Amino acid sequence: MKIGLVGEGAIGRFVAEKLGAAGYGPHVVLVRPARLDGPNGTRVRRVGSVADLPSDLDLMVDCAGHAALIEHGAAILGRGIDLITVSLGALADPDLERSLTDAARSGSAQLHLASGAIGALDCLQAARVGGLAEVTYTGRKPPAGWRGSPAEDRIDLDRLTAAATHFDGTARQAATEYPKNANVAAAVALAGMGFDKTRARLIADPDVTANIHEIHASGTFGSFSFRIEGKALPDNPRSSALAAMSVIAAIERRRAPVTT
Template sequence: MDIGLIGSGAIGQYLLKKINEDSHPELHIGHILVRNTAKYRHLEGDYGVVLHTDVEAFLASDIDMVVEAANVATVQALLPHVIRKKDTMLISVGALADEQLLVETARLAEAHATRLHLPSGAVGGLDLIQNAKTFGNLERVELTTRKPASSLTGESITEEKTVFHGKAFEAIEKFPKNMNVSIILSLAGLGINETDVRLIADPAIEKNIHEIRLAGDFGEAVLTIKNNPLPENPKTSALAALSILGTLERVPGNIRYGN
């Protein structure tokens, strides 16, 4: 499968190393959409890619799927246009907290027979959540995220501090770089207005820790994920990067697990 990449930050370069440099047997990144070709010119020699600044030329290339590895603003600007022409995978799912964008994207994907793929990112259990909500059996979804205090507050604190408690739509508004996980859980489950979120700054930890609690007619479940950082960028979880690569590997497969 030929992949077109939007963005070339930590996750983008992780994908280039794992797919192109390591010669993945089924995947190849051939084209990258960037804002500044001079800044990223080295990627052409390092990974054998073609750089684009024009989205039309990028989409007209021989790519099968677009993978966004940029930011929420980029998704908001480009997603409606991209989904018209190519299957698309989003990393910055926080953009879909905008209900209008979500509805428009779904409409365009149906009209143009394309698909939007949303990897689970830094969490897991999305199949359980989706199964539990079948026929209205999911009643409650709660997310508690703990992060190293230095990543959330400039204060010098010695005890954990709750910096946010509310619904998912508020969490992504106040912490757009920290709460993508709340949106993917909301989309899989009860929605951004019904998903409870707590964000805690904890001076005693070095990893991001996500605890998901759900309950309904099916029973109850608790999932805890402790994320190691991505070596290329300590602010990004390794699991978030792995979820993208794993999803890409499963797309062409004939056997699906948990879907």
């Protein structure tokens, strides 16, 4: 299997390192044209457009965020190359979701959604078959984890002495308003009841030191609650370590003769 990456950020570097250690590549990295002549520590071939990707690629992995999926996703799928992405929040835009679906069909390719920083999505998908009545996602981070987001305009992150909810709405609203913070809300929505029926709550909490993700779901199957406390990648406090690991897990499932 020949694998390429989109992006060279913290998640991209983690994935490239793991792929290299396992002997999987990467064989090419798609970057912004301005970065083609920049430092290249791995010496992997760089290209600046989807048209320049090798014709024998089996899989591309998007590690570069919403903008990269919007810019390159449809073109990659249209070329018949399968694509794994962690930028699930971008699919809150129905036009983008439609564009990617149409491109995948025309190119006989598949878009694979990595689980990112959350677990229990297989349980949620199974529960959906029987019928879900309620799904709520709650994201809790230290105040510093919400810098650069609309939370700065809604609460005083510097003076918090107790947990404060700065968003309570649908997963679609969360993914749209918090594009850098709500990929997990999108993952929960896509696995369960959809963007408009999934409730999302985002909380700044000065008493926590990790990013905490919780799912509560109920339906004909019964109910379940799931909680995970995630750490960031060492070289970027904004990037979830588990999100990066989920990309490798998704690639390994594609390669495995037996998979879950």
